[in-house]
Amino acid sequence: MRPLKPDETARCAMFVIDVADRSGPVEEQRAGLQDLLAGYASFKKWAFVLHDRDDEPPHWQGVVQTDKNYGGEGFANRLGVESVRKLAGGQKALIAGLRYLTHEDQDAKAQYARSAVVATPGWAWESDLDAATVKDSM
DSSP: OEEOOTTOEEEEEEEEEEGGGSOSOHHHHHHHHHHHHHTOTTEEEEEEEEEOSSSSSOEEEEEEEEEEEEEHHHHHHHHTOSOOEEOOSTHHHHHHHHHHHHTTTOTTSOOOOGGGOEEOTTOOHHHHHHHHHHHHHO
16 A cells, blocks of 8 residues: 555545544544445445544544546545555455454454444445455465
8 A cells, every 4th residue: 555646546545534634523424424435426335444543543544446547636535635545456455455444464453343344335345355365365
């Protein structure tokens, strides 16, 4: 993962939004972020979670996969953030991003329950993650 430059494009990106940068209580922020992501038809798959036990201030960490390429500025404008990180590698990159949301592969970091992840309605993201994990272990 690396910052997506303003002049390059990607179909898959990771974003971070500080809780302090949004208004309202966390539950309202969660609902607002879900509405924002669901409002873009080009956002095929997305997922996010509140990281509130890391060594950083509380923030929303998320991934988004689109049906067309967006530049760094395009992602940033749609998500209301200053920048995003590029997840290169298609479906594998998306899976890596999902793993990062829960920190399942990072024992030294705070672990986040899968049940805390909010994702695209109808997307069986946990099944995708489990299938990739099994495939990786073969």
